Amino acid sequence: MSRAAAGSVAVHQFVPTLNPHDATGTHTLRLRDALRRAGWRSEIFAEAIHDDLAGEAFKHWMYPEHAARGDVAIYQFTTSSPLAAYLSEHRLPLIIAFHNFTGPEHFAGWEPLNVARASRAAEELALLAPQAELGLADSAFNEQELRRAGCRRTVVVPVLADYGRVLGPPDVRVAAELARARATGGADILFVGRVVPSKAQHELVKALWAYRRLYDPRARLHLVGGTSSHEYSKALLGFVRDLGLMGAVRMAGEVSDASLAAHYGAADVYLSLSAHEGFGVPLVEAMVAGVPVVTRAAGAVGDTVGQAGLVLEATDPSYVAAALHRVCTDSTLRAVLRVAGRLRAASLSGDAAAEQLVDAVAGVVGWP
Amino acid sequence: MSETETTLPEDPQAYVAQVMAEIAEEVRLRRASGDLPPKLERELDELFLAHSPVAGRGGDLADALRRVDASTFIDPVVPVESERAAGAFVKKGMRSALLWYVGWVTHQMSQSASAVSRALHIVDDRLTELQRQVDAQRVPPAGVVELPGQYGAEAWWVEPAVAATAKVPGRVLHAACGDGWLVRRIEAAGADAYGVDPRAHLVETAALGALDLRAEGVTEHLRAVAPAGLGAVVLSGVTEGMAGGERGQLLDAIGTRLAPGGTLVVHSATREAWEAADAPPETDLAPGRPLRPEAWCRLLGELGYAAEAQRGPAGTDYLVVAVRAALSTAGTPAAR
Numbered sequence: 001m002s003r004a005a006a007g008s009v010a011v012h013q014f015v016p017t018l019n020p021h022d023a024t025g026t027h028t029l030r031l032r033d034a035l036r037r038a039g040w041r042s043e044i045f046a047e048a049i050h051d052d053l054a055g056e057a058f059k060h061w062m063y064p065e066h067a068a069r070g071d072v073a074i075y076q077f078t079t080s081s082p083l084a085a086y087l088s089e090h091r092l093p094l095i096i097a098f099h100n101f102t103g104p105e106h107f108a109g110w111e112p113l114n115v116a117r118a119s120r121a122a123e124e125l126a127l128l129a130p131q132a133e134l135g136l137a138d139s140a141f142n143e144q145e146l147r148r149a150g151c152r153r154t155v156v157v158p159v160l161a162d163y164g165r166v167l168g169p170p171d172v173r174v175a176a177e178l179a180r181a182r183a184t185g186g187a188d189i190l191f192v193g194r195v196v197p198s199k200a201q202h203e204l205v206k207a208l209w210a211y212r213r214l215y216d217p218r219a220r221l222h223l224v225g226g227t228s229s230h231e232y233s234k235a236l237l238g239f240v241r242d243l244g245l246m247g248a249v250r251m252a253g254e255v256s257d258a259s260l261a262a263h264y265g266a267a268d269v270y271l272s273l274s275a276h277e278g279f280g281v282p283l284v285e286a287m288v289a290g291v292p293v294v295t296r297a298a299g300a301v302g303d304t305v306g307q308a309g310l311v312l313e314a315t316d317p318s319y320v321a322a323a324l325h326r327v328c329t330d331s332t333l334r335a336v337l338r339v340a341g342r343l344r345a346a347s348l349s350g351d352a353a354a355e356q357l358v359d360a361v362a363g364v365v366g367w368p
Numbered sequence: 369m370s371e372t373e374t375t376l377p378e379d380p381q382a383y384v385a386q387v388m389a390e391i392a393e394e395v396r397l398r399r400a401s402g403d404l405p406p407k408l409e410r411e412l413d414e415l416f417l418a419h420s421p422v423a424g425r426g427g428d429l430a431d432a433l434r435r436v437d438a439s440t441f442i443d444p445v446v447p448v449e450s451e452r453a454a455g456a457f458v459k460k461g462m463r464s465a466l467l468w469y470v471g472w473v474t475h476q477m478s479q480s481a482s483a484v485s486r487a488l489h490i491v492d493d494r495l496t497e498l499q500r501q502v503d504a505q506r507v508p509p510a511g512v513v514e515l516p517g518q519y520g521a522e523a524w525w526v527e528p529a530v531a532a533t534a535k536v537p538g539r540v541l542h543a544a545c546g547d548g549w550l551v552r553r554i555e556a557a558g559a560d561a562y563g564v565d566p567r568a569h570l571v572e573t574a575a576l577g578a579l580d581l582r583a584e585g586v587t588e589h590l591r592a593v594a595p596a597g598l599g600a601v602v603l604s605g606v607t608e609g610m611a612g613g614e615r616g617q618l619l620d621a622i623g624t625r626l627a628p629g630g631t632l633v634v635h636s637a638t639r640e641a642w643e644a645a646d647a648p649p650e651t652d653l654a655p656g657r658p659l660r661p662e663a664w665c666r667l668l669g670e671l672g673y674a675a676e677a678q679r680g681p682a683g684t685d686y687l688v689v690a691v692r693a694a695l696s697t698a699g700t701p702a703a704r
Contacts, residue, residue: 109420202416209412214403235419242415307381310388317412318404322394326387333387335374 016081084124100278139300170262186218210317226254287341510609538599543586609654
């Protein structure tokens with residue numbers, strides 16, 4: 001990283017937390033590279049930086065050392081953060097890259113701290129959106145929220161994700177363990193996402209219970225993802241235990257890329273019944289991996305999946321179970337969804353998305 | 369689940385649309401066969417809610433206050449156990465060094481929480497007293513009262529009621545549905561119907577079959593239905609014993625849940641039949657008395673319905689069919 005050369009235009013990014021394995025972290029790093037390739041100076045400033053990325057970003061309070069006249073800020077808006085007030089006070093020309101955040105209503109009754117945090121995020125969006133020169137949304141759903149918050153100019157551009165990680169070499173040990181389970185028969189249903197109320201893993205458990213009762217008594221549900229709601233995780237475990245599904249619901253927790261690839265490789269169907277999704281990177285990962293997608297039409301899911309999955313209007317267990325059964329037994333349907341999924345994923349990934357983002361930024365600040 | 373080479377259909381999207389329709393049909397057939405009764409699906413929800421910290425525990429204020437009291441004290445003495453040998457020693461040192469500061473902060477927080485808790489207890493006491501006073505003046509809700517000979521598939525009013533709900537813009541709700549005899553009849557005529565009835569013993573026996581029947585009161589149920597979510601509401605054995613306030617609440621709820629162009633069908637015993645010597649004792653105990661059909665037509669007309677009444681051949685009951693106008697004033701207190 002180099003110190004800013006006085007007088008030259010820079011497009012810097014600000015992000016609450018820079019993590020190596022999450023969608024926002026990957027997006028931020030890839031956008032930084034795309035901006036540099038286009039000729040701008042570009043650094044990342046974060047409130048918190050993961051140790052593995054210590055050389056890739058600066059703490060946000062170090063920005064004044066790098067500041068130069070004409071700087072433009074892109075704020076990766078994912079949650080409540082002191083960065084919102086910081087950017088509002090500094091009055092830099094601002095572009096909001098809005099990835100959405102889980103609304104307080106989804107935490108109500110579960111995690112009081114998250115309710116407060118989500119409420120603050122809504123206030124921060126209302127503060128920054130009217131000040132922004134441009135809002136970058138990764139779905140039409142998010143674009144509408146930006147507009148509602150007061151952003152005057154918006155554009156929908158796909159998130160820059162590393163979908164290829166699901167096609168990498170799978171973790172041999174995990175793959176063997178999953179293969180042993182498959183050998184006993186029954187479908188493998190996969191969901192990837194944090195264990196939080198808005199992801200509605202309990203709806204997945206209900207669907208599994210109905211699917212096993214009506215169609216496939218040996219089916220398994222794999223829940224991949226760490227938790228950020230202790231109360232919800234506890235309730236989910238109790239629910240699984242009450243339904244006698246301890247052996248059928250496998251909670252893998254947070255996993256490596258290789259383990260994730262093994263899970264996608266072993267899945268018969270990817271099922272999401274989330275109540276809220278700002279984009280849904282795992283939906284695209286499933287499509288990249290050739291796993292048919294069954295999902296609930298909630299938040300941005302419809303925009304992300306398009307016509308490449310079975311998008312359900314209801315989450316009644318019997319309805320979801322019937323959809324799972326059809327996907328697992330109809331080879332024509334599986335082929336249709338796999339082909340459509342790969343086409344859809346291709347349209348959301350690759351260099352085209354980076355170029356769209358760079359074009360959108362240039363439309364506001366001019367080319368370097 | 370392995371796949372071989374599969375030929376894609378000519379129009380993949382049309383195929384997916386066809387699959388979605390077939391899934392919906394599969395669900396309908398499964399439900400009709402009783403493989404997974406709606407009641408069982410609702411029990412799944414309740415089972416999960418029982419594990420949630422707040423949502424599943426209902427509105428028991430005393431229980432909530434006990435939990436507030438239990439969490440009021442904030443302990444400044446943090447645990448010092450550690451898996452590492454020196455960890456506990458370091459933590460203990462930090463705790464000793466910081467205890468005065470942390471204790472000062474937590475003491476204030478505990479005091480603040482205690483003050484809030486005390487205020488909540490005062491509110492609880494006053495609410496309890498208020499509840500006692502309200503209970504003393506409470507008008508009991510009318511139960512379902514069915515006079516003999518007026519119900520069943522052979523009753524004179526069933527055909528006109530079924531005809532009135534045949535082409536409505538949404539689901540048809542029957543209250544009080546009993547074992548679902550009219551729901552079955554309306555479904556046979558091609559409409560999508562379900563029923564509610566507070567008499568759980570009748571509903572739960574019937575719900576083991578294919579019908580969507582729910583053990584709850586009609587007004588309580590309507591409050592949970594989405595606005596304009598129903599095509600028709602059929603009331604039988606429900607309104608006769610209602611006092612004016614309860615009837616007003618029911619009509620308010622129907623007014624907002626019925627879609628424009630929807631239909632309200634009211635079957636009622638006449639006042640003469642209600643007060644006859646052979647009427648069941650529930651009629652004496654009910655807080656209200658049946659309206660005359662003219663009164664229903666007048667009331668529903670004021671609420672924006674076009675209502676017509678038909679009298680039964682024996683003079684013991686009547687039927688009112690009211691169609692809600694597209695732009696209705698239904699539900700406004702002033703109109704009632």
